[in-house]
Amino acid sequence: MTTTEISPLAPRSSGPVFTRLRMTPPRVETEWSSITELHDEAWSGAILKVAALARLHADWDSYGSPPPASTNVVLTVGLLRETWDFHALLSPPEVSPTPGGGIGLAWVGGTKTLEVMVMPDGSAEYLRVSPDGGPEEGPLLTLSELRDHLIWIAST
């Protein structure tokens, strides 16, 4: 799996968040082309499901929703690539398109759930639920925040 570094996302108030996601791959090959290699693992299956969302037709939900923007597909693939190291701890997320052109990722760990929504404008939000406390939700601003949420759900 190719690894990349993601810089902290810009503050939510300054505009669409995920469109400011910058990926700077530390290349240790002579090649320049940047790919995410798919291995025979469930996490790769989730990445493929995200990529397939780009092929959704307009009005896929019969309520006039557009398919997710290609930039958001690229960014969501990047999120899964950057969290691939959790594959040993967590099952891959369920992937789904959301009304309006967003992308949803949902992880389940024991009795906890974590949902991440990449919104049509490129921002992202999370919702996490555990039986010990009420639901918690908010903006997702950095990759390290996502990793913290995944550590939370993996520590069941």
Added chain:
Amino acid sequence: MNSGEHRPHPEFDDPPVVETLLGVEFGPLARWQVPHFGLFWSRIREEYPHVEEQPPLAGSLPTNEAGELILRMTPPAVRCWFLEQRKARLLQVQRDRFIHNWRKRPAADAYPRYENLIRPTFEREWDRFCEFLRDETLGKPEVTGCEVTYVNQFERGREWEQPGDVVEVVSFLRRIDSSFLPAFGLGRTSLSFDMGSEGSLHVDLVRAIRNADAAEIFQLTLSAKGRPAVSSTESIMQWFDVGRAWVVDGFVDLTTPAMHKLWKRTR
């Protein structure tokens, strides 16, 4: 069987190549220091206005004449990328490497041809680099290896529809007639071919997502690696011609006639 230098090589009007590189590996320049990247950049900055730092490429493990591993206490290497304005060409420099990459930019870029751009550009930039080393009394590179690599990408919807269709693209896999095994899945296939005294040809086929646009692809990479007879530019360029011949002739053998038609083979 062998790829002769003088017979015509296959050509395509619309080949699936997305990147080529010519690279040289040489003994580490003992006096090369980090400021030299900046000094070299000052000479090429007009043509290569963008610079990026990258982690170093690992070299071959140094050994003595008896084949014993030598432990070298040298500072950690740094690699710099110098990118031209359109970011279609790249020079990679580290204390023991010099590489020129060309990559296809979205849609419009046609493959610029080895003879027209790839080869002469490397030769010009390598000479410029050697001149810089000479002017800065950094020594003459003792070349230990050369590499010619072509990266080809086969896109879903263009070369294939279902992953199992890859057997219609490459000639070294075949559809498995099985009532037990499911359809061909994910993974990496690697092959290598002996180029005799010239080195070896390495082939990798991987299924992947292209990071730039999340397109589903199979990527076929062919890399010829070997050592030129001597360290002169002429000898290096001669080796590149042989390595490139192995790559392009090998590509034709490793892909199917149906795809050659799709890629508009002209020779």
